[in-house]
Amino acid sequence: MFFFFIASVFAESIVEQVNNDPTSTWVAVEYHPSIINHARFIARLGHTISQIPAEEYIYRNDVPESFDSRDQWPGKILPVRNQQQCGSCWAFAIAECVGDRLEVAGKGQGDMSPQDLVSCDKTDQACNGGEFDPAWTWTRDNGITTDQCLPYVSGSGRVPQCPTKCQNGSEIIRTKVNSYKHLTSNEIQEEIIAHGPVSAGFTVYMDFQFYRSGVYKHKVPIKAGGHAILIIGWGVEKNTPYWLCQNSWGNTWGEKGHFKILRGKNECGIEQDVYTGMV
Numbered sequence: 001m002f003f004f005f006i007a008s009v010f011a012e013s014i015v016e017q018v019n020n021d022p023t024s025t026w027v028a029v030e031y032h033p034s035i036i037n038h039a040r041f042i043a044r045l046g047h048t049i050s051q052i053p054a055e056e057y058i059y060r061n062d063v064p065e066s067f068d069s070r071d072q073w074p075g076k077i078l079p080v081r082n083q084q085q086c087g088s089c090w091a092f093a094i095a096e097c098v099g100d101r102l103e104v105a106g107k108g109q110g111d112m113s114p115q116d117l118v119s120c121d122k123t124d125q126a127c128n129g130g131e132f133d134p135a136w137t138w139t140r141d142n143g144i145t146t147d148q149c150l151p152y153v154s155g156s157g158r159v160p161q162c163p164t165k166c167q168n169g170s171e172i173i174r175t176k177v178n179s180y181k182h183l184t185s186n187e188i189q190e191e192i193i194a195h196g197p198v199s200a201g202f203t204v205y206m207d208f209q210f211y212r213s214g215v216y217k218h219k220v221p222i223k224a225g226g227h228a229i230l231i232i233g234w235g236v237e238k239n240t241p242y243w244l245c246q247n248s249w250g251n252t253w254g255e256k257g258h259f260k261i262l263r264g265k266n267e268c269g270i271e272q273d274v275y276t277g278m279v
C-alpha cells in the first residue's frame with residue numbers, strides 16, 4: 001500500500017510539474033492504471049541502447065518540413081499494438097519495422113510476429129529486454145514469421161519455448177531481411193522517405209509514462225530504463241522540431257499510441273540508436 005501511495009504522490013507531482021511549466025512543449029496526464037501505471041511502465045522497458053555517439057544533426061531544406069508515413073503510404077502502416085507486461089519493445093520495434101517496410105515495398109504480409117523474436121531469438125533476453133545489433137542480426141540470419149502464424153502470447157511476461165509449428169499446425173515460414181544498418185542522425189529522414197519507418201531506441205526518464213500530447217523533452221532527471229519504438233516521420237509543432245514515433249503501449253496512451261519527441265538534439269539518445277532492415 002505504501003508503495004502505491006508514494007507512486008501516486010510522485011505521479012501527481014510530475015504531471016503538475018510538466019503542466020504548470022509555461023515553457024513545456026508537452027502535456028502530461030495521469031493515466032488510468034489499465035492503460036499504464038508505474039509497475040506496467042517499468043515492465044515495458046526492455047531495451048539496451050547503442051553507445052555509438054550521435055552525429056550532430058543538420059537541419060536541411062532538401063527534405064520536406066514534415067513527413068508522416070501514414071499519409072505517404074495510406075493503409076500500409078500497420079496499427080499500434082500493445083506489448084503489455086513484457087519488456088519486448090525491441091521485438092515489437094523490429095517486427096513493425098519489417099512489417100511496414102514489406103507493405104511499403106508491395107510485399108506485405110500484415111503484422112509480423114514479435115513473439116517469434118521473443119521466443120526464438122536466443123541472442124536477446126525475451127521479456128527481459130533486447131538490443132538492436134544482435135536482434136537485427138538474428139532477423140537477418142533467421143528471418144521473422146507473421147503474427148498470424150505466431151500470435152503474441154507473452155503479454156503476461158510468460159515466454160513459451162520457440163515453437164516448431166505455426167499456431168494452427170502449419171509450417172513456420174520466415175522472411176529474412178537482406179541486410180540491416182545503423183543510421184546516423186543525418187541519414188534517418190532520407191531512409192524513411194525511401195523505404196518507410198525505422199526502429200529506434202532511447203533512454204526513458206520517469207516523466208515519459210505521463211506523456212499525453214505535444215513534443216516530449218524530459219523534465220525529470222531520473223532514468224527509468226531503455227525503450228524501443230518506430231520513427232514514422234517528423235515535423236515542427238509551435239516552432240519545435242520533432243520526430244513522430246509509434247509506441248507499442250496500445251492506442252489509448254499518448255496521441256493515439258504515438259508520441260512526438262524533440263528532433264535535432266539527440267534528446268534521450270533518440271538519434272544514436274536508429275536501425276533499419278532492408279526488405
Ligand SMILES: *[C@@H]1O[C@H](CO)[C@@H](O)[C@H](O)[C@H]1NC(C)=O
Nearest residue numbers: 146148149150166168169170
Ligand atoms: C495456418 O497458418 C498459416 C500462417 O498464418 C497460413 O498461411 C495457413 O493458411 C493456415 N492454414 C490453415 C489450414 O488455416
